[in-house]
Each structure stands twice: as C-alpha cells, then as structure tokens.
Amino acid sequence: MRKAALLYNARSGGRRKQRKSDLQEIQKVLAEARIEASLILTQSSTDAAEQARKAMAEGCDTIFACGGDGTVHDVLQVVAGTRVALGIVPMGTANALAHDLGLPLEPAKAIRAVIDGETRRVAVGRVQVQALDGPITTRYFTVAVGVGVDAHLFYKLHAGMKQRMGMAAYYHKAWHLWFTHHMERFEVCYADDLSQSCPDVTEMLAVRIRNFGGVLQELAPGASLDRDDLRVVLCRTSSRLSYLSYVLRSFVRASWSVRGVELAYSKRVQCDYLPSQQMGENPNRIYVEADGELVGTLPAEITIVPDTLTLLTPKSKNA
Numbered sequence: 001m002r003k004a005a006l007l008y009n010a011r012s013g014g015r016r017k018q019r020k021s022d023l024q025e026i027q028k029v030l031a032e033a034r035i036e037a038s039l040i041l042t043q044s045s046t047d048a049a050e051q052a053r054k055a056m057a058e059g060c061d062t063i064f065a066c067g068g069d070g071t072v073h074d075v076l077q078v079v080a081g082t083r084v085a086l087g088i089v090p091m092g093t094a095n096a097l098a099h100d101l102g103l104p105l106e107p108a109k110a111i112r113a114v115i116d117g118e119t120r121r122v123a124v125g126r127v128q129v130q131a132l133d134g135p136i137t138t139r140y141f142t143v144a145v146g147v148g149v150d151a152h153l154f155y156k157l158h159a160g161m162k163q164r165m166g167m168a169a170y171y172h173k174a175w176h177l178w179f180t181h182h183m184e185r186f187e188v189c190y191a192d193d194l195s196q197s198c199p200d201v202t203e204m205l206a207v208r209i210r211n212f213g214g215v216l217q218e219l220a221p222g223a224s225l226d227r228d229d230l231r232v233v234l235c236r237t238s239s240r241l242s243y244l245s246y247v248l249r250s251f252v253r254a255s256w257s258v259r260g261v262e263l264a265y266s267k268r269v270q271c272d273y274l275p276s277q278q279m280g281e282n283p284n285r286i287y288v289e290a291d292g293e294l295v296g297t298l299p300a301e302i303t304i305v306p307d308t309l310t311l312l313t314p315k316s317k318n319a
Contacts, residue, residue, distance in 0.1 A: 001033075001035050001061060001062050001085070001115070001312075002035065002036065002061055003035070003036045003037075003059055003060050003061055003062070004030065004035055004036070004037045004038075004060055004061070004062040004063070004064055004087070005037070005038055005040055005052070005055035005060045005062075005063050005064065006023075006026065006037055006038065006039045006040065006064045006066050006089070007040050007042050007048055007051055007052060007055075007063060007064065007065055007066060007067075007071065007075060008023065008039060008040065008041050008042065008066040008067070008091075009042050009048065009065075009066065009067030009070070009071040009074075009091070009092075010041060010042075011067075012066075012067035012068045012070070012071055012091050012092040012093065019091070022091070022106075022107040022108065023039060023066075023107075025107070025108040026066075026089060026107050026108055026111050027039060028108075029111045029112055029115070030111065030115075033115050037064075038055070040055070042071075042074075045070070045074045045293075048071060048074035048075060049074055049075070049077055049078050052074075052075050052078040052079065053078050056078070056079075056082070056084050060084065061083075061084060061085065062084065062085045062086075062087055062312070063075050063078075063079055063084060063085070063086055063087070064086075064087040064088070064089050064111075065086065065087070065088055065089065066091050066107070067089075067091050067092050068090070068091065068092015068093050068094060068095055068292075069092060069094055069095065069096050069097055069143055069291045069292050070092065070291065070292060070293050071091075071092065072086070072088055072097055072142065072291065073139075073140075073141065073142075073290065073291040073292075073293050076124070076140050076141070076142060076309070077139065079309065079310075080124055080140045080305075080308050080309055081305075081308055082310075083310060084310065085119060085310040085311070085312050086309060086310065086311055086312065087111075087114050087312040088101070088103060088110065088114075088312070089107045089110050089111060090103060090105050090107065091107060094212075094213070094214065094292060095213065096143050096209065096212045096213060096216075096292070097142055097143055097209060097291075098110070098213075099211050099212060099213030099214075100143075100209035100210055100211045100212070100213075100225070101311075101314065102313075102314050103313075103314060113314040113315075114313065116314075116315060117312060117313050117314040117315045118312075118313060118314075118315055118316065119310055119311065119312055119313070120225070120226075120310075120311045120313050121307055121309070121310055121311075122225045122226070122307075122308070122309050123208075123225075123227070123228045123304050123305060123306045123307065123308060123309075124140045124142055124208070124304075124305055124308045124309050125140065125141045125142070125144075125145060125206060125208055125230060125290075125302060125303070125304055125305070126138060126139070126140050126141070126302070126303050126304070126305050127139050127141060127145045127206075127288065127290050127295065127300055127301070127302045127303075128300065128301045128302075129288045129295050129296035129297070129298075129299075129300040129301075130296045130297045130298065130300070131295070132294070132295075132296055132297065137295065137296060139290050139293075139295050140305070140308070140309075141208070141290040142208055142209070142225070142291060142309070143207075143208060143209050143212075143291045143292070144205055144206060144207040144208060144209070144219075144220075144290075144291070145205070145206045145289065145290045145300075145302050146203070146204070146205050146206075146288070146289045146290075147186065147188075147203070147204045147205075147271045147286065147287070147288050147289075147298065147300060148183070148184070148186065148201070148202055148203035148204060148235070148286060148287075149183060149202060149203045149235075149243070150203065150205070150289065151286075151287035151288050151289040151294065152287050154287070154289045154292060154293070154294045155287045155294055183202040183203075183238045184202070184284055184286050185200045185201065185202055185238075185274060186200065186201065186202075186204075186271055186272065186273055186277075186286050186298060187199075187200050187201075187271065187272050187273070187275075188200075188201050188204045188232075188234060188269060188270070188271050189270045189271075189272075190232055190264060190266040190268065190269040190270070191266055191267075191268065192264050192265055192266055193265070197264075199234060199236055200236070200274055201234050201235050201236050202235050202236075202237065202238050203233075203234075203235035203243075204232065204233065204234055204235070204269070204271060205219070205220060205232070205233040206230040206231070206232055206266075206269050206302045207219065207220035207223040207230065207231045207232075207233065208223060208224075208225055208230065209223055209224075209225060210223050210224055212250075215247065215250075215251050216247065216250050216251070217250050217251050217252075217253055218250055218253050219233070219250045220232075220233050220263065221255075221263070222263065222265070225311075227265075228267070228304055228306045229265045229266060229267050229304055230265070230266055230267065230269060230302065230304055231263065231264075231265060232263065232264045232265065232266050232269060233261065233262075233263055234261070234262045234263070234264065235260065235261050236260045236261070237259065237260025237261065239259075239260060242258050242259060242260050242261060245258045246258045246261050267303065267304045268301070268302070268303050268304075269301070269302040269303075270299070270300070270301050270302075271288075271298055271299065271300045271301075271302070272298055272299040272300075273286065273298055273299070285297045285298075286298045288300045
C-alpha cells in the first residue's frame with residue numbers, strides 16, 4: 001500500500017459525535033505508516049463511485065470505504081475486476097462485512113489491523129435485476145442478495161429512520177413486517193451438484209459471508225468468502241413462527257432444522273414471478289436487495305464471479 005483514498009460517507013450511522021476525531025486518528029495512523037492518503041467526503045452513492053474512479057485514475061492502489069455496508073457496496077462497483085485493493089473502515093449501522101472479516105469496529109484499530117494484515121483475492125456475487133426505474137441493472141455484492149421479505153424491509157425502511165435509530169430501526173421494522181406483511185410467493189431456479197430445482201418460496205437469500213454480527217450472526221451456515229459459490233437459503237414456508245425460529249437459530253448458532261427452510265450451494269440462481277403472477281396485469285412487486293441496498297424487483301439472476309476482488313483483511317489467526 002503506497003497511495004490510498006479514504007471515501008467517507010457522512011450519512012452512515014454509528015459514532016457520529018466521534019467522527020472528526022476518528023477521521024483524524026485514521027489519517028495519523030496512515031501517515032505513521034508512510035502511506036499517502038486523501039480524505040474524500042462523498043455525497044451520494046453515485047458520487048462515491050465517481051470519486052473511487054477518480055482516485056484510481058490518480059494512481060491510488062487502495063480505496064478505503066469509510067462507512068457501512070452500503071458504502072462498501074458503492075465502492076465495490078468500481079474496484080471489482082481490478083487489482084486495486086478494497087479496505088473497510090466500519091462506520092455504518094450494521095457493518096456485516098466488517099464483522100465477518102473480524103475487523104475491530106473502532107476505525108483507527110481497523111486501519112491498523114489491515115495495515116498489519118494481508119490481502120485476499122476473493123470471488124464476489126453479481127445480480128442482474130429489473131431496476132426500480134425501469135432498465136435492467138447489474139450490481140456486485142459481497143454480503144448477500146435477498147429477494148422477498150427482507151428486501152421488502154429495505155423498501156419500507158426510510159433512510160432518515162435508519163440514521164436516527166441505527167440497528168433499532170431494522171429491528172422495529174422487521175417486527176412490524178413479521179406481524180403484518182403478506183408473503184408473496186415467487187419461483188427460484190438453482191442447480192447444485194446433484195440436480196436442478198425450481199421451488200416456489202416466500203424468501204430467498206444468496207449469501208457470501210459467514211458472520212453477519214448482531215442478532216443474525218450465522219444466518220447461512222456454510223457460507224464463506226473463500227468459496228466460489230453462493231450459500232442459498234430457501235424459505236418455502238409462509239409460517240411466521242418458522243421465520244422467527246430460523247432467526248433464533250442463527251442468533252444462538254444452533255444446528256436444529258426449521259421446517260420449510262432449506263439450504264443449498266449453487267453458482268447461479270434465477271428468481272422470477274410465478275407463471276400465474278406473470279399472467280396478471282399488475283402483479284404485486286417483489287423486491288430485491290443487495291448488501292442491504294434496495295436494487296430493484298424481479299426478475300433477477302444471481303451468479304458468482306471468481307477472482308474478482310482484492311480485499312484487505314486482518315492477519316489470519318492461523319498465520
């Protein structure tokens with residue numbers, strides 16, 4: 001690491017009163033390591049991507065996403081497929097990827113951990129989806145893509161509420177949806193090592209990380225950034241108790257099975273409306289989220305792209 005850009009998202013939640021001192025400490029740590037670094041305030045998702053492109057054009061070999069999973073997601077769209085490294089400074093609400101990598105949640109400690117750490121070349125997920133404003137769009141992701149109930153949560157969750165309440169906003173809205181949301185069914189087609197299946201489900205997750213942190217913890221046992229596939233969670237049930245049982249299972253990291261919830265590995269997943277829904281004039285829209293960002297509606301195709309991202313991580317405990 002010789003030249004880095006720190007893309008700072010002031011809209012991300014957490015430690016807001018300490019932001020100025022956090023940023024000063026980060027810059028101090030980088031200066032002591034003799035790394036040339038510039039701090040860049042981003043105004044929006046589009047601006048973050050543009051600033052990342054500009055920094056790369058100016059010779060930066062590392063881009064730090066200073067924010068939450070949404071900020072990481074914005075920067076990922078630019079650095080994926082290049083040799084420019086992505087570093088994470090957790091300043092967001094959930095920080096799921098930071099939890100999975102074992103990064104300290106204090107920004108200066110996170111910077112020190114990756115300076116003394118290692119680089120990993122990993123696969124990323126890619127989702128092609130019907131954008132909310134019409135055209136087909138493609139997004140890379142590192143955490144997960146969700147279709148159905150969880151994506152509806154992000155559709156309903158207002159940015160201002162998330163900024164004011166942090167993780168409490170997610171939990172509040174999730175409980176509300178658990179009691180009130182009508183679970184629409186849709187079709188998921190995927191292939192594993194043995195066969196191809198096309199069940200109809202109320203929720204599908206294509207997961208890349210093992211540990212989400214917080215209440216969710218190990219939401220998709222067997223998922224890993226070191227694998228070149230997706231861990232697919234299929235909720236074939238509309239039972240609210242089954243949903244609650246599965247989340248509780250994740251929280252306590254238990255191994256009990258939940259009726260109506262299945263797991264599989266796959267490198268390609270297609271999601272679409274059921275034939276009966278497609279025949280209707282105005283089917284209820286089923287939403288798609290990637291890394292906690294609402295990206296569109298069905299139909300969606302989710303695939304894995306090997307050897308796509310250089311990721312800065314703390315030193316392995318086995319090293």
